[in-house]
Amino acid sequence: DAGITQSPRYKITETGRQVTLMCHQTWSHSYMFWYRQDLGHGLRLIYYSAAADITDKGEVPDGYVVSRSKTENFPLTLESATRSQTSVYFCASSETGAPNSPLHFGNGTRLTVT
């Protein structure tokens, strides 16, 4: 039972580079989410997706792009990385979007932008 996996686990990139963080889930969950976690800010929602080809902005979407061509994958792209995007990124999924459908998180990608 692989669940939800994120790759890479760690990434160092330079300012201005494009970088893509991968997220894959094996549950066929409808909803997928991207959060970032920073000290003092807790977890903040970047983007979420209700189904393949349906995505929507969260609290902090600027500088990020997402796509969801297949139900199981939800990559997050930083088109031109900035130092302020140094963070730990968590992908999550839930079976439905109902309030009683829990989120299940991956183990995160620690991204450093130099």
Place this chain on the structure above:
Amino acid sequence: DAKTTQPPSMDCAEGRAANLPCNHSTISGNEYVYWYRQIHSQGPQYIIHGLKNNETNEMASLIITEDRKSSTLILPHATLRDTAVYYCIVASGSARQLTFGSGTQLTVLP
């Protein structure tokens, strides 16, 4: 989503029950109470959730007061591996935007 208040830290002896309180006095009727925990450098782990009734699963029990203004997460026999930050969250809505507050750092002592 309603705001929650948790103590910043708690200690518990290994093998004893850990009782983690959470206040959510502004909770509305359609908001669920969720508990997650996060062990250092890992993703948040779902523990349990409930609406009105008490709930139990293989990890923990959730006790919600009758007025729903507070709840308690109970880990019946805490182990060292239960040392983590525990987050109490109230959630509603289809977007499932969970607001993680500061949580409670639970330290299980040998």
